[in-house]
Amino acid sequence: MTDTAIRVEGLEKRFGDVVALDGIDFEVPTGTVLGLLGPNGAGKTTAVRALTTIIRPDAGTAEVLGYDVVRRPDAVRARIGLAGQFAAVDENLTGRENLELIGRLTHLPRRLVDSRSSELLERFELTDAADRPVRTYSGGMRRRLDVSAALVHRPPVLFLDEPTTGLDPHSRRELWEVIGELVGEGTTLLLTTQYLEEADRLADDIVVIDKGTVIAAGTAPELKAQLGATIIEVGLADPAEALRARGSLVAAGFKADQQDREVRVEVDDGARELVNALRALEDSDITPATLVVREPSLDDVFLTLTGHRAEATDTDDEATRGAA
């Protein structure tokens, strides 16, 4: 077995005039979890679609367990599982029938199809609903079925494209638990997400992409270390006041961003700088409505790297899908 489960080098993909991937590189060691992070339209889904042989890259190479996705697509397909952002299950089939269909199409022996399906339904707590058409399932149940469909043939490499987008917090945590178990059993996972908390919790390594290029890579602590040690968040009465507050903080030598009614300050020495920051505000006659002092999160990394928050939707992955 290779030590590298996924290798991507100089991968490029264009849809008409839209450059979805502008030469990205990354590697995922076998048995680890890579979080591919980026806003909508960053190219996450395009990277997953190229790696899962759904689309052909224009340039560069991508390998899964040593097999080139363009030259040996069947070898790749036999070793991967994919669950996309839209629960791709047949609404008219029951949960069990959906899993059995995937089992047959991955050419598992008949008895294995049956036992694996039952096993997965149980594991994803779908046994009670197993023989009901998927039409009657809730969003969380569909997503769990979708992920279990990716696991029927026990692929060593799993791709989950925004697996928890649109799920309520409870369903999200449930899915995280199962994903954690899978990884514990040695599955290599590439996970795309817009939720930094998700990457923080599940991923060993994180690759941040924006506009089709890798803008940062490393472990979550490494990425956070690129920022100051402490984040001070000052909430103000209104955006105008916040803008004024940012002005006086910048004038006092702070690194500060303003967004809506909030000003975010990155500092190296929280305790001492907090006093100075408050003094700067007081000098300008500004009284904070709220005040938070905390460790930097991946959200802060993202904001610093891309200049916008993770949830920002300037372009949309839908657009690149349509262009395909």
Next chain:
Amino acid sequence: MTTTTLTPTVLAPELEVQGLRRVIGAVRDTLAVARRNLIGYRRVPQLLVFSTIQPVVFVLMFRYVFGGAIQVPGMPYVDFLMPGIFAQTVVFGSMGTAIGLATDLKLGLIERFRSLPMARSAVLAGRTLADLVRNVFVVALMAAVGFAVGFRVHTNALAFIAAMLLILLFGYAFSWIFATVGLVVGDAETAQAASFPVMAPLVFASTAFVPLESMPGWLQAFAEHQPVSVTVDAVRALVLGGPTASHVLQALAWCIGILAVAAPLAVNRYRRAA
């Protein structure tokens, strides 16, 4: 590619086995997909019911309302009508292929299928096979309705069966045209809307419901040679008698011609879809 040319002795036998396994695998995949689509028809009977009610209404309308006003020399109008109804049924029914594939595309199922180690051809082959099976039921039902309102075969049972097989082949060929439509539009409602303008002139500007001679000259040129008329004429020859061979051969030529063009188009579209 390079590996194959560099080490042909090692890879050749393996590819040989794979070639045979591939064919068996493709058949199995096709059957699995077809089965899945048929379950869909069973679970959502509305699809089947609506696509059956329409031709039944046409039979009743033309048999009892318009039929009296349409003069067909030498036979009761219902005998002239039913071959047209069979053709109309399978042509309109092939919209189901477009709707089914458009829905799969929209739901992301096609993407999932493309990531599986299954035969590339199985999604389309399975879909059209399921629609062929559906047509067997619908055509049988229409025949029963026809017999109930007085339709009679003038030739023999064998010729009638041959006529029904020809209709099914014609419907199968049309499924491939609408497979492409479904994959291009990628949305069930649009698939329905896009299909109708293609189908209506083919079905109505044909000899399905009225004799060719009743149309203006400029329309006759189109109506006489287009596939629906040719197939209807062949079915009429088979069930009502008269010179048969040339009609049937022309109809078969249309079916094969449509398949030869539409199937590669659909496959090509499938490769690029999603």
